[in-house]
Amino acid sequence: MEGQNPALTYFEGAPLRRAVIAFTAFLGGLIFLLAVPAQAAAPDQGLRGTLKLQGQPVNGVKIVVTTEGGQPVKEVTSNAQGAWVVPIDKPGKYKVTLDVKTLPQNAMIRGGNAVRTPTVFSGNVSTVLFALQLKGAAGQPADEGGESSPFLDQAAQLTFEGLNLGLIIALAALGLSLIYGTTGLTNFAHGELVTLGALLAYLFNVGFGLHLIPAAVIAVIAGGALGYLQDRFFWGQLRRRGTGTIAMMIISIGVALFLRYVFLILFGGQNESFAQYTAQPGIEIGPISAAPKNFVAMGIELLVLIIVGFALLRTRTGKAARAVADNPALAASSGINVDRVIRIIWTTGGAIAALAGIMLGLSQNLKYTMGQDILLLIFAGVTLGGLGTAFGALVGSLVVGLFIQVSTLWVPPELKSVGALAVLIIVLLFRPQGILGRRERIG
Amino acid sequence: MDWITIISTTVKSAIGVETVLYALAAIGINIHFGYTGLLNFGQAAFMGVAGYGLAVTVTVLGLPFWVGIGVGLAAAVLLALLLGAPTLRLRADYLAIVTIAAAEIVRLVFRSVQFRDVFGGSDGQRGFSDGFYALNPFPEGEYGIGWFSFNHRLLWIMLVGWVLVALSCGIVYLLMRSPWGRVLKAIREDEDAVRSLGKNVFSYKMQSLILGGVIGSLGGFIYGLAYASVQPDVFGTETTFFAYTIVILGGAARVLGPVVGSMIFWVLLVLVNGVLSEAVQAGYIPFMTSIQVGPVRYILVGLGLILLLIFRPQGIFGDKREIAFDVR
Numbered sequence: 001m002e003g004q005n006p007a008l009t010y011f012e013g014a015p016l017r018r019a020v021i022a023f024t025a026f027l028g029g030l031i032f033l034l035a036v037p038a039q040a041a042a043p044d045q046g047l048r049g050t051l052k053l054q055g056q057p058v059n060g061v062k063i064v065v066t067t068e069g070g071q072p073v074k075e076v077t078s079n080a081q082g083a084w085v086v087p088i089d090k091p092g093k094y095k096v097t098l099d100v101k102t103l104p105q106n107a108m109i110r111g112g113n114a115v116r117t118p119t120v121f122s123g124n125v126s127t128v129l130f131a132l133q134l135k136g137a138a139g140q141p142a143d144e145g146g147e148s149s150p151f152l153d154q155a156a157q158l159t160f161e162g163l164n165l166g167l168i169i170a171l172a173a174l175g176l177s178l179i180y181g182t183t184g185l186t187n188f189a190h191g192e193l194v195t196l197g198a199l200l201a202y203l204f205n206v207g208f209g210l211h212l213i214p215a216a217v218i219a220v221i222a223g224g225a226l227g228y229l230q231d232r233f234f235w236g237q238l239r240r241r242g243t244g245t246i247a248m249m250i251i252s253i254g255v256a257l258f259l260r261y262v263f264l265i266l267f268g269g270q271n272e273s274f275a276q277y278t279a280q281p282g283i284e285i286g287p288i289s290a291a292p293k294n295f296v297a298m299g300i301e302l303l304v305l306i307i308v309g310f311a312l313l314r315t316r317t318g319k320a321a322r323a324v325a326d327n328p329a330l331a332a333s334s335g336i337n338v339d340r341v342i343r344i345i346w347t348t349g350g351a352i353a354a355l356a357g358i359m360l361g362l363s364q365n366l367k368y369t370m371g372q373d374i375l376l377l378i379f380a381g382v383t384l385g386g387l388g389t390a391f392g393a394l395v396g397s398l399v400v401g402l403f404i405q406v407s408t409l410w411v412p413p414e415l416k417s418v419g420a421l422a423v424l425i426i427v428l429l430f431r432p433q434g435i436l437g438r439r440e441r442i443g
Numbered sequence: 444m445d446w447i448t449i450i451s452t453t454v455k456s457a458i459g460v461e462t463v464l465y466a467l468a469a470i471g472i473n474i475h476f477g478y479t480g481l482l483n484f485g486q487a488a489f490m491g492v493a494g495y496g497l498a499v500t501v502t503v504l505g506l507p508f509w510v511g512i513g514v515g516l517a518a519a520v521l522l523a524l525l526l527g528a529p530t531l532r533l534r535a536d537y538l539a540i541v542t543i544a545a546a547e548i549v550r551l552v553f554r555s556v557q558f559r560d561v562f563g564g565s566d567g568q569r570g571f572s573d574g575f576y577a578l579n580p581f582p583e584g585e586y587g588i589g590w591f592s593f594n595h596r597l598l599w600i601m602l603v604g605w606v607l608v609a610l611s612c613g614i615v616y617l618l619m620r621s622p623w624g625r626v627l628k629a630i631r632e633d634e635d636a637v638r639s640l641g642k643n644v645f646s647y648k649m650q651s652l653i654l655g656g657v658i659g660s661l662g663g664f665i666y667g668l669a670y671a672s673v674q675p676d677v678f679g680t681e682t683t684f685f686a687y688t689i690v691i692l693g694g695a696a697r698v699l700g701p702v703v704g705s706m707i708f709w710v711l712l713v714l715v716n717g718v719l720s721e722a723v724q725a726g727y728i729p730f731m732t733s734i735q736v737g738p739v740r741y742i743l744v745g746l747g748l749i750l751l752l753i754f755r756p757q758g759i760f761g762d763k764r765e766i767a768f769d770v771r
Binding site: 119126127129131186238243245246247249250251253254255256257258259260261262264265376379380383387412414415417418421422424425426428429432 | 482528529530532533535536537539540541543544545547548551552555556557564565566681684687688691731735738739741742744745746747748749752753756
């Protein structure tokens, strides 16, 4: 982008300094706005774990902790977030048994072993893992007799979950890709916009007691406003100053670090969930079982993606946005107000990133690192589709989401992201421009 | 407020283990980013494979210490080859995304339950540093004057660490004055021009990636040996970004930039951390709890990175004309 607007490059330090101050002050304001009471501290040493089935917390499962010799230490049950903690006085080896009878009907422990023997080190909280899976999932002997094979059922279920995840990634990826296309910024802080949306919704939902739906609407609007302000007072100023794209990329890393740990201070390190729609009984449609909220969420995601896609294809602003993404200098010389288009894209990008965060919080949990955790998948989606192409980001994200979930048929779930990132690297080897990207010299 | 503790920990941190290992990581990044213009965001992975290479060789395979060091170094070279092959022909931002993704892959594999027997899951590995401390020439005891003293183990690892830092700086100094180093700098300035002179740019970039990765991996060894353990989350992306902040703070493309940057970086962080936690404990800052002090360092690093790049991208010693990115 540099050099395209020579008249503007002599904007020197002063307005920018003001911009940085304004940005910091704005974030400072957020700090007071977001001040959610800090959570009780975790014990100094002990054992903890989180029980999840298909990403949903599992409540009320009994966990028995004894010493290695069998002396009882404590019995706990997992809470609404699926988490359990046992503080332990003396470091050493302990035996943790999960009471299989208290698991939900459809759940089982992967591998079947309900006993773990972790070691507690002094001043350390060790995590004990019980990976849960649906009964009849992969790795189990398939029981014959049903009309359809369990493997196909499982595949259908995972495809559904993959689509769900893929749509969420697509929401975030669309904004990232549009911002990249129009400004050349590889924004490492985009994940934090996702987290921000979720945390704002949480603030209005749990903090102020609003129902989740109005809270989500407010959070999406706030996300859009923050996107606008970020460009107006920060990135836009940097662009005007002629800061290079690589410098801006590193600045975005600073922004990401800054925001992420501001979230940690305000929100705390624990997992939370929204006040409504947390534990819904699942419904079954064909081989797929899911909570109704997932269907509604997917509907909303799809609708938003279609609206944005339609706007990009049919509206004047959308066409202008694509023109700017294609060639900013040419767009500017043909009378398009590039700055205005970029600002609209930042606003939209911020709003749909916030929506992605809320949807992610709805289908998994809220955590201050949720955006960071999904950021690489967003990048994978965007890169797969072709950096800077809006529809490529959509396709790439769906592929990534599907791949991640369906790969758990063969890959242990904790390594599913590894597979997706590995595919990203392999695709770059053979088709570096991505699925829908145009062939150009990219290196 | 206990000013003696604050001052002593701050002064010690100027030459402490943390400073050494981040200086090594940053020297590696300086070769990648400062001299060659490669955006390697996976430096933590180089440190990780080295630390784990050592740990796994000694604890799981039961082989001697030196073999572990060899395995760690070989792992770092292998990682550089694997990372470089697909990405070094691509644009800078692709390299950034791929290296950060690769670093996450490495971290996730280290912490997975699947490979718990080898890598020890999220608890990591411990108990592999005896071979190193058996070489310790310092007899047991405290060395130093008053509060400025270190025990024999710390003194030994710091001595080794600083020797490695000095050696790495010497290598960088000599290499960057050589024709080889001039090609690297030329690649940073204009890749196409170098290519048109008949140089194999890909091969030079690969050599730069390997060299910087190996120097960074020394930082991984220092971490593992100093704390006598390795955990997967130590080698997360934040570690890489800390090292980047250090390089930019000290001045990219300067031989001693990363070292001075690391000293200033850690002195500042330790000082702020000390003052803040003492102030919170003494009740001067009523709206913060002591748990909330920890994240403050990351917030400061983030803010520091933003402000540095906006107002002084050349850092303390750097030269604006010698920076890999265009700044105005």
